[in-house]
Amino acid sequence: MSRKQRPATAQTAVIDACCLIDLLASGQAESILRGTGYTWYLPTAVRDEVKFVREHDPESPGLFKIVQADLRPLIGAGLLSVCQPDHAREAARFIHFAGVFRSEGEAMCLAIAECRHWTVATDDRKAIRIAREAGMSVVSCPALIKNWAITTRPSATKISQVLSEIQFLAQFRPNPSMPEYDWWVSESARS
Numbered sequence: 001m002s003r004k005q006r007p008a009t010a011q012t013a014v015i016d017a018c019c020l021i022d023l024l025a026s027g028q029a030e031s032i033l034r035g036t037g038y039t040w041y042l043p044t045a046v047r048d049e050v051k052f053v054r055e056h057d058p059e060s061p062g063l064f065k066i067v068q069a070d071l072r073p074l075i076g077a078g079l080l081s082v083c084q085p086d087h088a089r090e091a092a093r094f095i096h097f098a099g100v101f102r103s104e105g106e107a108m109c110l111a112i113a114e115c116r117h118w119t120v121a122t123d124d125r126k127a128i129r130i131a132r133e134a135g136m137s138v139v140s141c142p143a144l145i146k147n148w149a150i151t152t153r154p155s156a157t158k159i160s161q162v163l164s165e166i167q168f169l170a171q172f173r174p175n176p177s178m179p180e181y182d183w184w185v186s187e188s189a190r191s
Contacts, residue, residue, distance in 0.1 A: 013038040013139065014083070014113050016122035017049040017105045018172070022141040024053050024069065025170035026162045028148075033079045035148040038119065038139075042080040043112060046105040047071060054169040064169060083112060090115045100130065110136070123172060141172065142180035149187070156190040163188045 020042070023029040033040055050071065054064040074080045085091045090111050097107035106127045113120040119137040121144065122128060131138045145166075149159050163184060167173050174181045 011038045011119070012041065012116070013119040013121050014041045014043060014109045014116075015046065015080070016109045016120065016124065016127065017046045017103070018123045019121045019141050019144070020046065020050055021053060021069075022123060022166050022170045022172050023144070024050075025166050025168075025172075026145070027165050028158075028162050029074060030077065030079060031152065032144060032148045032162075033074065035151045036144050037147070037151070038121075040080050041083045041112070041118070042071070042075070043105060043108040044082060044084045045103075045108040047082060049103065049105040054171075056169070084108070085111055085115075087115070097130075101127065110134070113137075123174075125175065140174070140178060140180070141166070142174045142178055142184050146180050146183055156187070159187050160190050 020029075023032050026032060050069045052066050053069045055067050057063045057065040071080065075082060085094045085108065093111035093114055094108055097110045098104060101107045101110075106122065106124060109120050109122065110127065110131055112118065113131065113136050114134055119139055120127070120131045121139050121141075122131070123141050128138050128140070145159075145162060148154075154162075167188070174184050178184075
């Protein structure tokens with residue numbers, strides 16, 4: 001373990017690009033990451049994939065602009081610790097999963113999570129299916145947001161705003177097959 005890595009806890013998770021982009025779009029990424037109870041790790045491949053995010057365009061209300069993603073505040077605050085495959089088995093599993101996914105980020109997430117027995121945070125249906133088939137624990141953005149809402153108790157308006165931002169800026173809405181789908185739809189309608 002490098003000096004910068006924190007020791008793993010029973011609630012350690014590695015986050016995929018799709019889930020991280022959703023949290024960044026929420027405008028509450030720091031609060032959500034803190035409020036979920038996980039120790040978070042960011043694979044180098046995911047860090048390299050998350051290059052841009054959407055923000056509201058103040059000059060064109062109702063539209064967005066694309067800006068460079070800045071993960072430094074989350075890394076600097078210790079909310080995300082950068083990691084990569086450290087052992088031959090992790091490297092081998094990364095190569096295996098790279099053959100399954102187009103994204104090196106998803107491949108690295110699953111390789112690290114599988115070998116270190118960590119939770120995978122992803123919204124990608126294929127990644128969720130493959131991770132579960134391999135016996136990995138998986139958490140999605142809707143589950144993280146719901147957990148944050150239960151833990152930190154923001155107002156109904158704040159929850160609705162977070163969900164709206166994710167839907168508009170990250171263009172993510174949970175699939176009806178996700179367990180938190182009904183909660184998401186119900187909370188999205190409140191305000």
